[in-house]
Amino acid sequence: SRVVGAGSWGDRPDGDMALGSNVAEVDDVIADVSSLSWVNLLLGSLWPKANSALSKYVHEELTPQLRESLPGPFKGLRFTRFTLGKQTPKFGPIEVIRHSDTHVQVELDIGYYSDVDLFVETGTGISFGVNRLSFVGRLCIAIKPLMAKAPVLGGVQMFFANQPRVEMRFAGLAEVVTDFPGFAEKVQAAVDDFFRHSIVLPNIKSWHFTRDEQIMDLTEAATQPPLGVLRVRVLEGHHLAGAKWRLSPTEPFTSDPYCVLRLGSAVHTSSTVWHSTHPKWPASEPSAYFVVYHHEQDLLVSVLDKEGTILSSFVGHLGKMPPRSVRTLLKGNTEKETNGVQVSSPTAGHPLRQRVALDTSQVKRGMLHVDDPVNTGVPSEIDLEVEWFDLVAPRASLPLGATVALLQVELHTGVGFPQDAAIQKKGLRWQLRLEGEPPALSRRGKMNLEEPALPLHPSLMHVVDNMLERQFDLE
Numbered sequence: 001s002r003v004v005g006a007g008s009w010g011d012r013p014d015g016d017m018a019l020g021s022n023v024a025e026v027d028d029v030i031a032d033v034s035s036l037s038w039v040n041l042l043l044g045s046l047w048p049k050a051n052s053a054l055s056k057y058v059h060e061e062l063t064p065q066l067r068e069s070l071p072g073p074f075k076g077l078r079f080t081r082f083t084l085g086k087q088t089p090k091f092g093p094i095e096v097i098r099h100s101d102t103h104v105q106v107e108l109d110i111g112y113y114s115d116v117d118l119f120v121e122t123g124t125g126i127s128f129g130v131n132r133l134s135f136v137g138r139l140c141i142a143i144k145p146l147m148a149k150a151p152v153l154g155g156v157q158m159f160f161a162n163q164p165r166v167e168m169r170f171a172g173l174a175e176v177v178t179d180f181p182g183f184a185e186k187v188q189a190a191v192d193d194f195f196r197h198s199i200v201l202p203n204i205k206s207w208h209f210t211r212d213e214q215i216m217d218l219t220e221a222a223t224q225p226p227l228g229v230l231r232v233r234v235l236e237g238h239h240l241a242g243a244k245w246r247l248s249p250t251e252p253f254t255s256d257p258y259c260v261l262r263l264g265s266a267v268h269t270s271s272t273v274w275h276s277t278h279p280k281w282p283a284s285e286p287s288a289y290f291v292v293y294h295h296e297q298d299l300l301v302s303v304l305d306k307e308g309t310i311l312s313s314f315v316g317h318l319g320k321m322p323p324r325s326v327r328t329l330l331k332g333n334t335e336k337e338t339n340g341v342q343v344s345s346p347t348a349g350h351p352l353r354q355r356v357a358l359d360t361s362q363v364k365r366g367m368l369h370v371d372d373p374v375n376t377g378v379p380s381e382i383d384l385e386v387e388w389f390d391l392v393a394p395r396a397s398l399p400l401g402a403t404v405a406l407l408q409v410e411l412h413t414g415v416g417f418p419q420d421a422a423i424q425k426k427g428l429r430w431q432l433r434l435e436g437e438p439p440a441l442s443r444r445g446k447m448n449l450e451e452p453a454l455p456l457h458p459s460l461m462h463v464v465d466n467m468l469e470r471q472f473d474l475e
Helices: 037-069 174-179 183-196 218-222 310-315 326-331 419-424 458-469
Strands: 009-011 017-019 030-034 078-083 090-100 103-121 127-143 155-160 165-171 205-208 228-238 257-263 266-269 288-292 298-305 317-325 352-357 381-390
Touching (some): 257 288, 326 381
Antiparallel strands (some): 009 017, 103 127, 127 155, 155 205, 228 381, 257 298
16 A cells, blocks of 8 residues: 655644644545555455345335336336446545544545346336446545444445536437437436435435443434535626527627536526626525535536527536536635635635636537637636635634524434325425524435335236236235
8 A cells, every 4th residue: 555645643723633744635635545456355255145235225215216206107217127237346445544442434536337137117118228327436434433332433434525517328219218218318417416414414324233321322323414505696697609690790699698506416506697798696686505515526517508499498508617526626726816825725704706618519519600609719718716714713713794503404314294295205305494594405315115025027017017007816
């Protein structure tokens, strides 16, 4: 293994442990990097056994998500074949981070590229398969709390700081695409949403090694504490693509742009600025507030055109900001402003304005005016205002009128609700309202319905469902 940095362990003011002074980072320090060849060798022996476990996970977790997201004819969708290829995932390099005396975190890259054999039937005569699958992401494993009593390890959490990249190669989609245009994109979106809402921060998977509340805080073991809040506001746009154009010498093209900002599973949509390729959002425009759990979480910004004409419906996408991690945003801009003052980090009460170039590679240039900035090589840009609120900053250091607190409410389980209503609504949601603020609505919860354990292959489940619908006696 290779040690990053040099020096001895030392206490940091925030209670974390640092490797000397050679690594100047916002939060914790990498302790060790390893190739993990021994883990990859071990996994080669375990991987064949993992197929059945992953198959159960797909049937119980992913299948309901696909049914809910896809058109009506696919509501009975089932995986009748699920076989992973012989290739095993590759792990590494690994980073071991010590957050505190009771919290150690392991972060490692995971890459899986393999031929697979997945076959999906819908019960309506439509079927398709997946013969190639790739999965790339950075997996985080938090080991906490560490205790002075048995079992020493209180629990383990597993999550991704950012959305893992999942790509599939479909087979037998010709008939499906003819009848349902954009079907492959809908499946991809459903798979992405599945991971985003199940294992991408703030969503985690956790396992407890003890339930003894005398020695462990169960809430701490089941959640990832937030680091702070990132406030982002879109200020202006420059040289955006013109999704709407006409034969006019004065104003040959224009757009109705708005922005979609995303961090983790949280999404914020800006207002629309009408008839402009150089939009300026009003000073009263509400900011987006993102709760940050990991400094490597990426902020994503997409600039879209409000559809209003046939032409604009074909363009739609005006560009996107390349992903920027919170760590990068907090480092600020090293360039000097016009008054010669060096730009600093965006701390509370001191927002930082940043101009970023948009990636316009996916803009449909053939639908744009010949003199459009995107076609003439002029970069599209947006100005962002960024501000960071550290949850442990002393209140006395904040300016008058600044945000001083974050109220976070988590609802994990509930009992006693009408089962019929939960089934009809496909899970219940809950609403939280703070006086003077718009309500926050949760996503639908997952129902835990008791089902009898049957010695039946999953591929036969849809046969049983069809027999029950026809009122066959299965006793």
